[in-house]
């Protein structure tokens with residue numbers, strides 16, 4: 001039997017600390033490794049596989065489009081791209097869409113758009129205020145935007161124009177705002193930073209501040225968008241509307257795609273300002289259209305809300321049972337469990353051995369980001385495994 005992990009260590013750049021499992025197959029909310037072992041997947045491609053693995057709606061859209069037209073240049077009009085843009089606009093508070101290939105690309109586009117806005121409408125303002133603990137991607141600009149000093153250190157000097165301030169603190173944003181500020185950029189709930197849920201009125205207060213100063217509010221909904229929080233977009237949960245929004249992850253349920261969306265008044269790009277060879281390619285656009293249509297038609301966000309609450313309730317019971325669990329937090333199916341010490345890796349391994357995939361979001365916290373189509377039955381199964389796993393490391 002081929003040792004894939006040995007080959008990886010020989011040929012692949014060693015930039016990722018991997019979990020020692022080689023996954024070869026997925027169906028619904030389950031995946032299998034190369035030894036035939038089955039796992040219940042509460043990682044879901046890292047909050048991507050919102051319809052589960054290999055959902056027929058996505059697979060059929062991909063296959064049909066692959067047989068018809070795969071790639072043209074964006075110099076030409078293509079139907080799946082336009083249909084996807086229309087569906088996004090019809091179901092969000094946004095007016096315009098640009099399709100790209102990933103979350104970081106969507107955020108690069110958002111930052112470029114905000115800078116163009118600053119050049120044209122705010123006397124050349126170019127600074128973007130972001131928050132500590134945020135994660136916006138791994139390009140140089142999105143690294144600088146991410147409020148994580150450990151990500152910055154290896155790449156100094158980073159692009160200028162990013163001010164990282166305390167999270168969940170409107171006053172910190174106010175103090176950092178100057179006549180150089182063109183935008184504030186936030187995740188509705190910080191995902192990679194540890195599932196950090198802000199105060200209920202935080203986003204509303206930030207929105208009011210941006211309006212007062214005439215600057216843009218960018219919401220990075222790469223992780224929170226497409227139903228993850230129990231609403232189609234995270235901004236709905238906080239009853240505000242951003243000027244610019246970015247999407248990726250769940251948009252294609254496993255297909256690499258991202259999107260930059262903006263209100264008409266913020267869409268200051270003109271011809272030649274932005275483009276991408278693969279962005280909005282017919283195949284990825286067709287898969288994303290099929291995914292989004294299914295999510296809307298079947299009200300998948302409601303399922304995420306209902307099952308997410310069931311998951312949180314179950315995790316709370318485990319918190320009461322195990323004294324070393326300090327907090328359960330999240331919304332919809334973006335949920336974390338925090339411990340009083342750095343035992344998340346141990347807990348992850350104990351779950352893995354028992355056939356459950358979970359994510360270690362911090363040394364002392366696990367994250368649960370399963371497909372949005374899961375039901376209470378799968379949650380019960382996951383909770384049962386987690387209970388046994390936590391008991392095993394409690395000894």
Ligand SMILES: Cc1ncc(COP(=O)(O)O)c(C=O)c1O
Nearest residue numbers: 102103104135136137191222223
């Ligand atoms: C909120 C947020 N923004 C941006 C990104 C970067 O997305 P990508 O990895 O597709 O570039 C991520 C990825 O985890 C994310 O969670």
